[in-house]
Amino acid sequence: MSRWLTWRHPWSRVGDLLCVLVLGACVLAAVWPGVFTSLHPLGVHPAQAFLPPQWGHLFGTDESGRDVFTRVIYGTRTSLRIGAVATAIGMSLAVVLGFVSAFAGKVSDFLASRLVEVLFAFPGLVLALLFVALAGPGVWPATIAVGLATAPGYARIIRGQALIAARSGYARQSVLLGQRPAARLWHHLLPNTLWPVLSLVTLGIGQAIVWAAALSYLGVGAVPPAPEWGAMLNAGRTYMDTAWWMTFFPGAAVVVVAAAATALGRSLQQRSRK
Amino acid sequence: MGEPLTTPVPRGGRSSAPGWRRWPVLRRLLVRLAGAVGVLWAVVTLVFFALRAVPGDPAEAIMGGPGSQASQAALDRVREEYALNRPLLVQYLLQLRRTVTGQWGDSYSLNRPVVSLIREQIGGTLLLAVLALILAWTLALLFAAWSVRSPLGARLSSGLEIAASAMPHFWLGALLIMVFSTGLGWLPAISTGSADALILPVITLAVPVAGFLGQVMRESLLNADASPFALTARAHGLSETGVLLRHTLAHAALPALSLTGWAFGSLMSGAVVVENVFARPGLGRLLMGAVLKRDMPLVTGVVLVIAIVYVLVTLIADTLEGLFLPEAAA
């Protein structure tokens, strides 16, 4: 394969290990946050507001004297869930639409493509705003809204990849060999379509968290004072010039998780090709 | 306009197809136009029913929202005037007729014709979106090219892309204002009518999209770079830059090109936030306010206009894509 891979190889194990560690820690934090901190994410101490990072408050404290580190840890569950569920919703819709579009004939392709376009033609945020106006603000409506808003993007890519996979030598060979379409779909087209978009999925998790944060900025996202990275990022923006730590750490959490997930996704992808 | 838009290129066995089928580009265009009308119809329908399902009385929204203390008589009069007392289906058909005939009505909340509001606000948003799209594409291409050329570049650009796409607009915007406007005093924080006021909003809008586009483009760039034809080209003595320019980039551009529609939608969403942060007038802010005030004519009008622009953008992107890879287009 490419020079890039050969060069990367000695490092990839260390890198992968790091990614696994980061993601493992995230899952642990999501399941059992008490392992990392003994403080309460909603513990209000007005007298200790706006403390900069220090021993005892590694990430400082927020406007109500809550420990930012503790809130980031407890926020893992909500944020990962938003990211994962929204991406799952978006992807499931996209796989169906993308495959229908790619394989179910011209008419279906036309209809599915138009459906994707209808979703596309709605700016995602507007779709989300309308949905939240219908369902009320909160984590779940925001999650579903973000899922819906991201689906058409994935659908497009999946359709493209599926067409490429269908045109590949293997696929043509399998047609020549008389393999049943379902088998071809399952053994060949699905994996060959999904592997290349795996890193998109992992990147999408970070994106979904960011979109949910935008909904918080517009006042329709996670309900306070629930610790959620996007909501924390938004709340901290108000105090950006006096208390940078309130936005820096939740922001870093989004980026680190997105990065670890993406890097791992890519590594898996590369192994599958060998 | 019976003339074909481009000279038909014979491809494989297709050249023997009879009649108008010989003009695939034209045919595709016609089908696409029909599809576009369908998309616009679906958008109007979706907006109509979504806004009707949202809690709140439309008559009240017309009278200035629930805080306005409108009298029962006034509400009844409004219901009569706007046909709100007719069955929903009738209202829907009336809405369709108004949309088709171009009678988009007056905004409930701003008491001005929807058409003139949109005409006033669309320029700023389109300018912002187009500049951001160009910047995003440029950044994404640079990053992608860099990662193919050097292993270090691959790692760095990958990291940068991930960070970029994980950056919320409102946060990035506030950061840029803090550094370049309040801190260094180089650029204005708000729209002042001069060109330099566009710089920060365009960067804010472009960076997250660039991260995502770059990510996609690099995937296909690396694939293309390792593909047989690139190896062949190298074997024939073509330089690395030559391979990059002649083969790899062209192939890498394809999936990214099919994302242009997505990027445009994403930019429109971003515009809602960016226009708010930088106090710029525009469709995004207009739409946000209209949704919050349940301003049906304005929401319908703005969404429809965005959809029309989107349809045009994808039509162009698809046509280009069709030139690269005819099988991918419908």
Next chain:
Amino acid sequence: MQFSHRTFLTRALPGAAAALAAALLLSGCSGSTGTSSNSSPVRGGTLVYATGDAEPDCLDPHVGGNYPQALLSSQYLEPLVGRTSSGKIVPRLAKSWKVSSDGKTVDFTLRSGVTFTDGTALTANVVKANIEHLQNPDTKSSTGYLAVTKVSSVEAVSTHHARFHLSSPDSALLESLAQPWNAIESAKALTRSQKENCESPVGTGPFKVTSWKNQQSVTLVRNPNYRPASASYGTGVANLSKIVWRFIPDSSTRYAALKSGEVDVIDNPQPSTVASALKGGSITAVQAPRPGSSNRLELNMSKAPFNDKRVREAFVKAAVVNPGITSLFSGTVKRSYSPLSSVEPLAYSNSSLFKTSLSKARKLLDEAGWKTGSDGIRTKDGQRLTVTLPVSTNQSIPAEQSLFEQIQASVKKVGFEVKIEPLDLSSWYSALAKNAYDAVSAPYTKIGPDVLRILYASDGTVPAPSGYFANHAQIKDASLDSVLQEASTSLNTAQRNAAVKKAQQTVLNAYAILPLYDQQNNFLVGSRVHGFRIDHAVSTPSFAAAWVNR
């Protein structure tokens, strides 16, 4: 009890003196408001004002009637009377007035020689047309309309003599007429379509509207025929030739634009930026408390759990407010213990009712039959002790939302579960209309103690057809109603004052509200600006005498 905390900060005051000024400000010292300068005014120049309040839907404050309209319209419209920081009613378009002995007729003598910017003259018939405009249902007036409900007709006795006939005596009439929502517009202009009048209302103020770019700005130019009623309203024609009134919703951006000099004055700044401006530097902070109600949580008495006074008292006793006010607002606001804003001379405070005591709160809840459940939240008959608190994200600034979170955390200690629901304005109104709230914060700006009648009289619980009502605590108390009626109609000052005090005591003693802090306008003024003042009617900025360095 102090009546006012005006600042007399001047730009010239450096460090220590500014700190002293801030101290005086906090101790409630009264003085002339705004920035001043020794150098002589510069004529001409453009001032850019950036507001964080919503962009009005209509520039005519008769229509609807909200605070963003008041801010803007007080630049181009004048009311019949004005109000000073101490609450005194002073002449503006009317130079004098007289209330009849039965209180049912009020005669206004108008200033002569006042012309509107469309060239028409101010006459009694114009006043009549304005009151009729407010009372016409087609105008869709809310705030202005509510202030003139007792006016049955206006009679033009002579060119400059307008007689108001009232259905019953109204002790609040003059205060009502001082509001920007009841300002006088050109009668000729009012005959135009509402659409036209919304885009370019015509008044007598120091400036006039020339253009309005939606979502961007309203441009005001100097009115060459402006004639101030007194020195408090300018020295003559305004110095500034133009004001660009920009809408910048994001508070960080607003502040950045002020710091980089793109705008000259901003409102609704973050408390921390006010605090740092108060410490000195080139940016001056001007604080102006609004009249009317204090910022408070109203507890919904119409349904469980707050239909039980013990539960309300427990909530109030368990809510820890003071430390949050200190840290979140950086010392820029003061805790309130009154239903009224501290600028209201008749505001009555009682801090002893609001002393925090968790043990007392627990005892009260035990008495009321609420038992602590396994998760720490109390229950009674299978119902959890849940308090739903819808928050309007358009009206509550971030610091206030954080304060609610702190109250949520503190009352949780005694077993309350507060659910904070951030909502956009429409959803917030509909939550109120559906009675889907247990506590709510809804500040109301109106001049004078008459605001008590709007907020706490029984008929305030009856929703308008739109579902809106002002008595969010849903307090229904016949004796309170009669006290409020007395306060509203009594022409005897002592009697009125006693009734106003009694009404406030009743509201506080019923634990119908948890007062938080004064509604307050904050302005940050850049170093280029001189002579910035506050119009004390509802604490809007006044640029009648302002000027800018070139």
